[in-house]
Amino acid sequence: MSTVGRFMATMSNSLSLKHGVSLYSSTSSSFSLSKLHCKPSLVASRPFYNRRCFSISASSSFANDNREYVIVGGGNAAGYAARTFVEHGLADGKLCIVTKEAYAPYERPALTKGYLFPLDKKPARLPGFHTCVGGGGERQTPEWYQEKGIEMIYEDAVTGVDIEKHTLQTQSGKSLKYGSLIVATGCTATRFPEKIGGNLPGVHYVRDVADADSLIESLKKAKKVVIVGGGYIGMEVAAAAVGWNLDTTVIFPEDHLLQRLFTPSLARKYEELYEQNGVKFVKGAMIKNLEAGSDGSVAAVNLENGSTIEADTIIIGIGAKPAVGPFENVGLDTTVGGIEVDGLFRSKVPGIFAIGDVAAFPLKMYDRVARVEHVDHARKSAQHCVSALLSARTHTYDYLPYFYSRVFEYEGSQRKVWWQFFGDNVGEAVEVGNFDPKIATFWIDSGRLKGVLVESGSPEEFQLLPKIAKAQPLVDKAKLQSASSVEEALEIIHQSM
């Protein structure tokens, strides 16, 4: 593909006509991009008009050689976007990725799964899980980016954007130029305030490899682990911590695990499984503060109800916020946060796009604006955005929400857990199966099946789930309730499609 990229450099004129972008590519490292006039007819036909015309003039030096396309952020979405640029033959000499991490994009979900396996149980390590292995693609190591002619700027955060001059500023003082800019900055973990102990040594947040490495150092000497939060991160880290044979307690304010998705009944099954594995739960609890011991490291969690739980390692998994910091002038969504984009991931500022966790996009099938903090959307939004940017493709993103988790997968574990959910968890829930190992929950709204979750499905069953959730068939609730197994329930739904 990289040879195609070189060839495409000679075709920038024809590309510019399609896109309203006229980037006369140069092998020289010093050129600048400035606005020309675009055809008004194109402007009128698009709610968010992002394609711009540029000319190039000699200019002062910028720190990036590849200026036609710049991606800010080096996570899941950036990795899949890079692959799509390569597939279109438009990466080589044209694409620059700037990331604050020291690593090429990787499959972030691994950090609370294989990465935290006990050290004697073959934990995952880079370069094993660089993107795009999770999506069944080639492993894009740092060498891959070099071979494809993609310029990587590591360990430097973008701190500001000048949307008139098409420039970015970085923490280290670099100035970068872009033609089209894709914001893929993901989220940052929500932290406890410093005044209640949120920054004490021994308190961890897991968002990147550096965080996970720091947690592993703590786990090596830990005796008592407390996890704050009963969502994905909490569930995954708790499953890992008991694999290390550590005293593990999970604390959360809700009355059951994964409250935003699981029904109380489904959550109870998982809670029992966790308890059988040695995890203790403290539900309905509010944290007052994290307390330091005599050495200054965290030693205990104090709850609002007056009780105290000892801990030498605490992991906080209480959610994340979109990393919009430098891009606030690009247009933020006030309801779901993040950068507001249309169905082609174009922001309100011409030439600026947003993908992955940070994008607030139209969730077409449910007619609402959403941000989705899941890897499947990171991958698909990246592919959709870049394909639309580089081709004449104009069909809008039509995403079907898909969430999953996999835990207890280390060697020697009594039972592995792998569930998948597709659709919308609205309406009434019908549960089928005994969790031995399968169980399914079906959400039915106005007679139609809107969402489905299956634990321990076969590959064929998992493949059926998105089809069901997309079709939203009318289902006979009483018949579904009487199904004696997950297989039978799925067959009933299949027949009603």
Ligand SMILES: Cc1cc2nc3c(=O)[nH]c(=O)nc-3n(C[C@H](O)[C@H](O)[C@H](O)COP(=O)(O)OP(=O)(O)OC[C@H]3O[C@@H](n4cnc5c(N)ncnc54)[C@H](O)[C@@H]3O)c2cc1C
């Ligand atoms: C521990 C963990 C486990 C997860 N498990 C699952 C799971 O099981 N299933 C699932 O579906 N999803 C899971 N997710 C969510 C999934 O990983 C994210 O939805 C996905 O990574 C989003 O991709 P992204 O590229 O938008 O953001 P990210 O992958 O977070 O990448 C953002 C990148 O931008 C960089 N960055 C941020 N700001 C700047 C800046 N100003 N300048 C330069 N670089 C910047 C960051 O350092 C990072 O490299 C998990 C997330 C975490 C943290």
